[in-house]
Amino acid sequence: MNKEEYRQRIIAAADRLYYTRGFSSVGMDQLRDAAGVSLRRLYQLFPSKNDVVMAVLRGRRRMWAEGLDEHVRAAGTPREKLLAVYGFLSDWFCEEDFRGCGFINAFAELGAVNSDVADIAREHKVSFQRYLGELVERIGVDPSLAVQLALLAEGAQTTAAITGQAEAADRAHEAAEVLIDAALERAGSDSRGKNSRACVPSDA
The missing domain is CATH 1.10.10.60 (Homeodomain-like)
Known part of the structure; x- marks a missing residue:
């Protein structure tokens, strides 16, 4: 070896x-x-032990990104790709050894005394929100939707870990559908409004 x-x-x-x-x-x-x-x-x-901890967290970050991206790429439309995020969470929550987000766990336990752990935990959460931002951009709606969807996902992870209820992912999926469709409706209304204003004849 x-x-x-x-x-x-x-x-x-x-x-x-x-x-x-x-x-x-x-x-x-x-x-x-x-x-x-x-x-x-x-x-x-x-x-040092800190070297091991950081190697573990880097590995978990890589596995998360690869697993999430695999689910998203398998989905069809941009809307379905956003919702696939919650399908990924559902599969994860159903795993026998699920104990919540490893980064939340690490931050809660070590973040106050270990800046390396705090930094990588924050980077992980920021990168997830950025990833959602890229997906949101594809459907042409307000970028704030990415923050809302990220909060849903984070809440589902914490709820599933504490209660042991994998159905938290399903409830988050349902809420995400409402948010996405509302954002699409607003974007459509804005677009129609701009078009109608452009067609109003001038007095000249």
Whole structure:
């Protein structure tokens, strides 16, 4: 097994431990045992626990982005692509080991004392909102819709994690439909209004 294979093995073990038990409660000795590597090897690849934590969060950010994009690309119309975000959440919430958003968990546990964790958690949330902004732009409505849809998604994640109810994604999906259709209706009204004003004859 080469260095990169050991590295990925450790990250995978750390991800499982941190996500199920929390970051603070898992020490390097426990991680060594779970990954099946020597403590010397572990510290060679990750000189500190913070290095492991950040590697785990970067990996989770990549998996989230790839999984979300796969769902969205499989959808048809721009409206369906926006709603596919909540289909992605629904599938995730139904996973047996779902424990909520790893970034919210990390921020809640470590954000106040670890600026690296706080920064990557904020970056993750900002990038998600930016991604929604790109999808919203495709349907030609007010950009503020992206913020509203992001808040729905974030609320669904927290609700599902605390209550254990995967149906939170379905309720968020229903609310998203209302918001999207209302935004499309407003955009259509604005467009019709502009066209009608353009057709009013002048007095000249």
